Amino acid sequence: MAEERARQLQLLTQRLASALSREEIGNVVIGQAHEYLGATASVAYFEALDGTMCLAASRGVTADSIRTRAILDLDAPLPLCRVIRTGKPLWLRNRAEILDEFPDLAATTESAPLEALAAIALHFGEHTLGGIAFSFPRPMELDEPTRSLVTTFALQCAQALERARLYDQERRARARLEILADTSDRLSKAQLDLTAVLDTICREVANRMPESCTVNLVPPGGDTLELAAVHHIDPEAEAGIRATLNDTPARIGEGMLGRVAETGQSMFVPIVDFQAMLAATKPQYRPHLERFPVGGILIVPLRVADRVIGTITASRHPSRPRYTVEDHRLLQDIADRSAFAIENARLFQAEQHARRLRDDFLSIAGHELRTPLTALQLQVETLRSAPAIKPELLADRLNKTLRHVKRLDALITQLLDVTQLTRGRLALTPERVDAQQLAFEIVDRYREQARRASCEITCHGASVIGMWDRSRLDQVITNVLGNAIKYGAGHPIDVRVAREGTHCRITVHDRGLGIDPSARERIFDRFERAISDRNYGGLGLGLWISRQIVDALGGKITFESKAGVGTTFDIALPLGDV
Amino acid sequence: MTSLVLIVDDDFDLRDTLSDVLQDAGFAVASAGDGIEALDYLRTGERPAVILLDWMMPRCNGSQFRSEQLADPAIAAIPVVLLTADTRREEKMAELGVETYLAKPCDRETLLAAIRKYTPT
Numbered sequence: 001m002a003e004e005r006a007r008q009l010q011l012l013t014q015r016l017a018s019a020l021s022r023e024e025i026g027n028v029v030i031g032q033a034h035e036y037l038g039a040t041a042s043v044a045y046f047e048a049l050d051g052t053m054c055l056a057a058s059r060g061v062t063a064d065s066i067r068t069r070a071i072l073d074l075d076a077p078l079p080l081c082r083v084i085r086t087g088k089p090l091w092l093r094n095r096a097e098i099l100d101e102f103p104d105l106a107a108t109t110e111s112a113p114l115e116a117l118a119a120i121a122l123h124f125g126e127h128t129l130g131g132i133a134f135s136f137p138r139p140m141e142l143d144e145p146t147r148s149l150v151t152t153f154a155l156q157c158a159q160a161l162e163r164a165r166l167y168d169q170e171r172r173a174r175a176r177l178e179i180l181a182d183t184s185d186r187l188s189k190a191q192l193d194l195t196a197v198l199d200t201i202c203r204e205v206a207n208r209m210p211e212s213c214t215v216n217l218v219p220p221g222g223d224t225l226e227l228a229a230v231h232h233i234d235p236e237a238e239a240g241i242r243a244t245l246n247d248t249p250a251r252i253g254e255g256m257l258g259r260v261a262e263t264g265q266s267m268f269v270p271i272v273d274f275q276a277m278l279a280a281t282k283p284q285y286r287p288h289l290e291r292f293p294v295g296g297i298l299i300v301p302l303r304v305a306d307r308v309i310g311t312i313t314a315s316r317h318p319s320r321p322r323y324t325v326e327d328h329r330l331l332q333d334i335a336d337r338s339a340f341a342i343e344n345a346r347l348f349q350a351e352q353h354a355r356r357l358r359d360d361f362l363s364i365a366g367h368e369l370r371t372p373l374t375a376l377q378l379q380v381e382t383l384r385s386a387p388a389i390k391p392e393l394l395a396d397r398l399n400k401t402l403r404h405v406k407r408l409d410a411l412i413t414q415l416l417d418v419t420q421l422t423r424g425r426l427a428l429t430p431e432r433v434d435a436q437q438l439a440f441e442i443v444d445r446y447r448e449q450a451r452r453a454s455c456e457i458t459c460h461g462a463s464v465i466g467m468w469d470r471s472r473l474d475q476v477i478t479n480v481l482g483n484a485i486k487y488g489a490g491h492p493i494d495v496r497v498a499r500e501g502t503h504c505r506i507t508v509h510d511r512g513l514g515i516d517p518s519a520r521e522r523i524f525d526r527f528e529r530a531i532s533d534r535n536y537g538g539l540g541l542g543l544w545i546s547r548q549i550v551d552a553l554g555g556k557i558t559f560e561s562k563a564g565v566g567t568t569f570d571i572a573l574p575l576g577d578v
Numbered sequence: 579m580t581s582l583v584l585i586v587d588d589d590f591d592l593r594d595t596l597s598d599v600l601q602d603a604g605f606a607v608a609s610a611g612d613g614i615e616a617l618d619y620l621r622t623g624e625r626p627a628v629i630l631l632d633w634m635m636p637r638c639n640g641s642q643f644r645s646e647q648l649a650d651p652a653i654a655a656i657p658v659v660l661l662t663a664d665t666r667r668e669e670k671m672a673e674l675g676v677e678t679y680l681a682k683p684c685d686r687e688t689l690l691a692a693i694r695k696y697t698p699t
Contacts, residue, residue: 381685382598382599
């Protein structure tokens with residue numbers, strides 16, 4: 001007998017050596033013990049990652065029983081539960097002993113008779129990894145050598161489980177490192193192309209932590225998360241996600257994405273309340289969501305220093321394994337690496353945009369300077385080649401020549417203003433100025449140009465005196481009026497000056513092209529202009545300079561515009577200490 | 579008989595000066611502020627011997643004008659001298675089917691020589 005027990009142990013050790021998964025270990029231990037002990041029913045429960053005790057292997061147990069007892073309720077009045085709770089084995093040799101300890105088992109529905117029972121916890125160090133139990137159809141001796149053998153089986157099983165856990169941990173850690181290394185590698189290959197960077201991240205996450213990944217970014221100065229990239233292992237699901245998210249952008253602070261973006265705290269939802277999610281989805285996208293349901297969601301912030309620049313979301317079907325704490329950490333690691341790549345690509349793009357604007361500007365400036373220069377050159381050459389010229393004609397030609405010179409001077413002044421304004425604040429010389437008088441003077445100066453553009457300018461208002469830098473204010477009104485004539489040719493223009501409390505309000509209303517909504521954000525930017533194809537003359541600096549001046553005067557310049565109807569520029573200036 | 583030159587340029591000062599120079603040199607001059615005005619003139623006014631065309635104009639620019647002109651058999655044959663500050667001239671000329679261009683700033687002699695190529699002396 002002793003020899004047979006030794007052989008059994010040797011066999012178990014051999015078999016366990018090649019068992020690396022929990023299922024394999026359970027089957028080796030339960031299979032061998034069940035047969036050797038002659039049990040009617042044998043079960044092994046192992047602790048899962050989430051802490052629950054799950055059925056790992058069984059013999060002689062009905063399918064119904066397996067289904068209803070897949071997860072062990074540790075509070076139930078059952079032998080194995082008590083063994084796991086207390087850590088003490090149970091050796092119940094006959095029915096009387098069983099019923100004495102567990103009276104409820106008298107009413108057991110198991111078909112096989114329950115005449116003896118052995119149950120033992122699986123310990124590794126301080127930790128209980130699970131338990132195994134065997135029931136017998138006849139009273140059993142359960143003598144010391146048998147107890148010792150079962151105890152040794154339990155010990156071997158626990159060791160094998162710990163080995164498998166370590167192996168699994170190692171394997172996951174390696175996979176995690178591989179994913180991170182791969183992500184870093186691909187991010188570096190994507191270089192500074194933002195689209196490529198985002199696409200890389202999404203693909204990597206969706207393929208490695210199936211099944212879906214989306215990246216949302218907060219545009220600089222924006223308050224809404226915009227969908228930047230999406231990938232799903234199923235292209236049809238991807239198209240649906242794209243449509244849904246594009247149509248329902250998340251505002252910062254609202255919804256799951258918005259909260260992550262606001263707080264910088266990730267959101268880990270291993271089990272999604274799908275009905276609630278469905279209810280929160282626009283009706284037209286519900287059929288898609290029902291077709292590709294979401295079981296788990298992970299949302300992590302993309303952080304650069306203490307700013308949140310966006311979010312990465314991973315989600316998966318309910319049939320896939322739940323996201324674990326490790327998945328959560330992995331996604332945050334990926335996000336941390338990605339955030340810098342995204343930020344770099346963004347800065348690079350902004351830099352490229354600035355450079356393009358500057359290059360365009362230089363080319364426009366060249367063109368703008370050349371037009372009056374051409375006129376100047378031709379006018380001077382004509383004067384030189386004319387054999388004899390009448391005095392009144394000469395005066396006319398010289399006046400024209402002077403006008404070209406003034407135009408060149410105005411352009412050069414604008415260019416120098418840009419340099420000065422870019423370097424620092426404007427130096428202002430405030431004096432008492434009547435805004436109405438100044439505005440009317442400027443309108444007078446523009447009469448001829450307005451007539452040529454078929455614009456009738458009407459002045460309204462009363463005298464408003466304030467402390468302003470006359471030449472700078474002149475520049476602002478000139479810029480705004482000049483634009484009104486340029487873009488409102490053929491239609492009347494109204495200039496209005498009025499006092500409103502402690503402010504002076506100057507409005508210039510044209511009935512021209514209007515400003516395209518897409519251009520409204522940037523018309524006050526340097527080198528920007530709403531009319532992109534450069535068919536209108538000018539440096540595209542006027543409004544930028546005007547805003548700098550109005551800012552320096554402590555005022556505000558705003559506009560209202562409707563495409564095809566016209567534009568009203570509104571300049572509000574504090575009167576100052578008059 | 580004086581040859582007529584049509585000046586198409588949105589810049590009033592330049593248009594005015596070109597007109598002075600050409601008139602001083604003995605040409606008759608008509609002018610238009612953009613491509614649309616130019617097409618109107620060509621379809622209703624006296625036929626010019628040559629068109630002096632600016633490239634960048636609002637509403638209807640040089641390129642739009644030129645395609646419209648070429649599409650209209652009645653005016654397609656009128657030669658065009660392009661006036662531009664742009665550096666990609668060759669590309670632009672091929673695109674517009676224009677043989678002669680003037681780079682801004684241009685001097686009086688070059689301007690007159692370019693116009694005389696298309697006007698009987």
